[in-house]
Amino acid sequence: MSHQARKRFGQNFLHDQDVIQRIVHAINPRPGQRLVEIGPGQGAITLPLLKACEKLEVIELDRDLVAPLGALAQGCGELVIHQSDAMRFDYSSLAEQEKIRIVGNLPYNISTPLIFHLMNYSSYIVDMHFMLQKELVDRMAAAPGGGDYGRLSVMIQYHCRVDPLFRVAPQAFQPVPKVDSAFVRLTPHAHPPVAVADYNCLVDLVRQAFSQRRKTLRNTLKPLLPVEDIESVGVNPAARAETLTLAQYAALANRLADRNRSLSEAAPP
Ligand code: SAM
Numbered sequence: 100m101s102h103q104a105r106k107r108f109g110q111n112f113l114h115d116q117d118v119i120q121r122i123v124h125a126i127n128p129r130p131g132q133r134l135v136e137i138g139p140g141q142g143a144i145t146l147p148l149l150k151a152c153e154k155l156e157v158i159e160l161d162r163d164l165v166a167p168l169g170a171l172a173q174g175c176g177e178l179v180i181h182q183s184d185a186m187r188f189d190y191s192s193l194a195e196q197e198k199i200r201i202v203g204n205l206p207y208n209i210s211t212p213l214i215f216h217l218m219n220y221s222s223y224i225v226d227m228h229f230m231l232q233k234e235l236v237d238r239m240a241a242a243p244g245g246g247d248y249g250r251l252s253v254m255i256q257y258h259c260r261v262d263p264l265f266r267v268a269p270q271a272f273q274p275v276p277k278v279d280s281a282f283v284r285l286t287p288h289a290h291p292p293v294a295v296a297d298y299n300c301l302v303d304l305v306r307q308a309f310s311q312r313r314k315t316l317r318n319t320l321k322p323l324l325p326v327e328d329i330e331s332v333g334v335n336p337a338a339r340a341e342t343l344t345l346a347q348y349a350a351l352a353n354r355l356a357d358r359n360r361s362l363s364e365a366a367p368p
Contacts, residue, residue, distance in 0.1 A: 227286075
């Protein structure tokens, strides 16, 4: 394909055959599975996936890539191209009969919001395999206590098991990006690892806790929970956001849900 890579679409095309083989091996596509690729680009992983699965749905924003992709796939299987924005796509529409497997060498400029968008569809998804900026994978997989642990780690780990698979050097792509990459598997939990009464309370609580990560919870959580409530679930108000486990965040979120309920019950009609 003679396509000029577009920066605004985060286009860094994979050309290293060794890396492509490792990706396909890690995904282990099988005939009959419902695979969906985000951002097929010039088809580096599209074609091997299509050959293995016989049918593949792809979501590509750049309309100039649609016709060449269709031509490339001739004779390799059934390629369904959605010329669409992956950030607005309704993934449940592809999972009517069966759950889907999602793969993608994602545009790095939109990876985080795109993954948060995909979390809304986790019940429709078997697994996700993504090429991402290595630093992002480190943050997703981080355990409490380190500098990499943050809002993304807590929220992703609530939804998914995170398995970093391998690192990929910048030279595997064209144009060569300025950052290292890593390939990761995200597997949505069949059941959440912690019980959360009101998901929105978890979202609010975690966002608030990490809004000023150097400060103590006593200070950062002040707009949501008084110190007594933090202590009542066994969390030290002098601790900082980056030291709390997912289970502790769930306990605080459930306390917040209780508090919101009693406040609304006490409010005059
Ligand atoms: N899969 C190809 C590869 O590995 O060589 C291309 C990867 S490139 C990093 C990212 C791809 O995502 C590009 O094809 C780009 O046009 C596409 N893309 C960018 N933003 C998108 C969006 N919002 N929705 C769907 N595709 C998008």
